[in-house]
Amino acid sequence: MNLALVRPAGGRRRCGRGLAAFLLIAGLAFAGLDAMPQLGGSLAMAANANPSGLPIPRFVSLRSNEVNLRTGPGLTYPIDWIYKRDGMPVEVIEEFDTWRKIRDWQGTEGWVHQSMLDGKRDFVITGERRTMRLAPEMDARPAARLEPGVVGQLFECDAIWCRAEVQGYRGWLKREWFWGTYPNETF
Structure with a gap:
């Protein structure tokens, strides 16, 4: 089989108490934006916009022999999978800034940076x-x-x-x- 999907050593992510407390406080602070109509409304619109202007969903392919699939749209999110197959087709199902949420042929979903994707059809x-x-x-x-x-x-x-x-x-x-x-x- 030519495809390889590898889970990094260490398995699932773990959250220490300090990080969990930070995430809780940050979540509460972000939730408070709903109380401010001007800021909260524009921030919500920015999060829902389609940054690339391309249709969603759409098929693309992986650009590299090593692509990290993350649990969220950013480098601070843990790596959940590492794809080891250049040219593997994936489906873009969501966008946030320069990050794309993808789904592979087996149904696995996660986030990759747009630079790791190619528009060619595989x-x-x-x-x-x-x-x-x-x-x-x-x-x-x-x-x-x-x-x-x-x-x-x-x-x-x-x-x-x-x-x-x-x-x-x-x-x-x-x-x-x-x-x-x-x-x-x-x-």
Whole structure:
């Protein structure tokens, strides 16, 4: 399998009493902003804005062989996962400043910095072994056989088939065989 998802040593994050008290006080102070209509309203609008102006949700891919998935949008939040696969497709489901909340093909969610994401369209094979075809037809000659978890790049999709490349092999895949596009999306 080409994908690797690694949990850092130490497992789940732990909060000491000092940090827990700080977070409680900071939370109460932030909650008090609701009592100030001018400041609270504009701050709430800024948090809900879509900083990139791009549609949400949308598919993108990981830009590096090591991408930290954090529990929140910032460097102070603990790392929950480390992705070890350049080009893996992910779905952007939320934005905050320069941080993007993503979901992977297995449903794991967390925050990554926008610099770790690439706009190119990739896919991951799901289910069972799939046959990439030389033409968008079930009886077309095979181009390659792809195991579950294999990642490749998408170039175009119609309602049923997508033109793709995996490790130098080019061909067509039925969109139901992989994760990385929306059901009625064409490009």
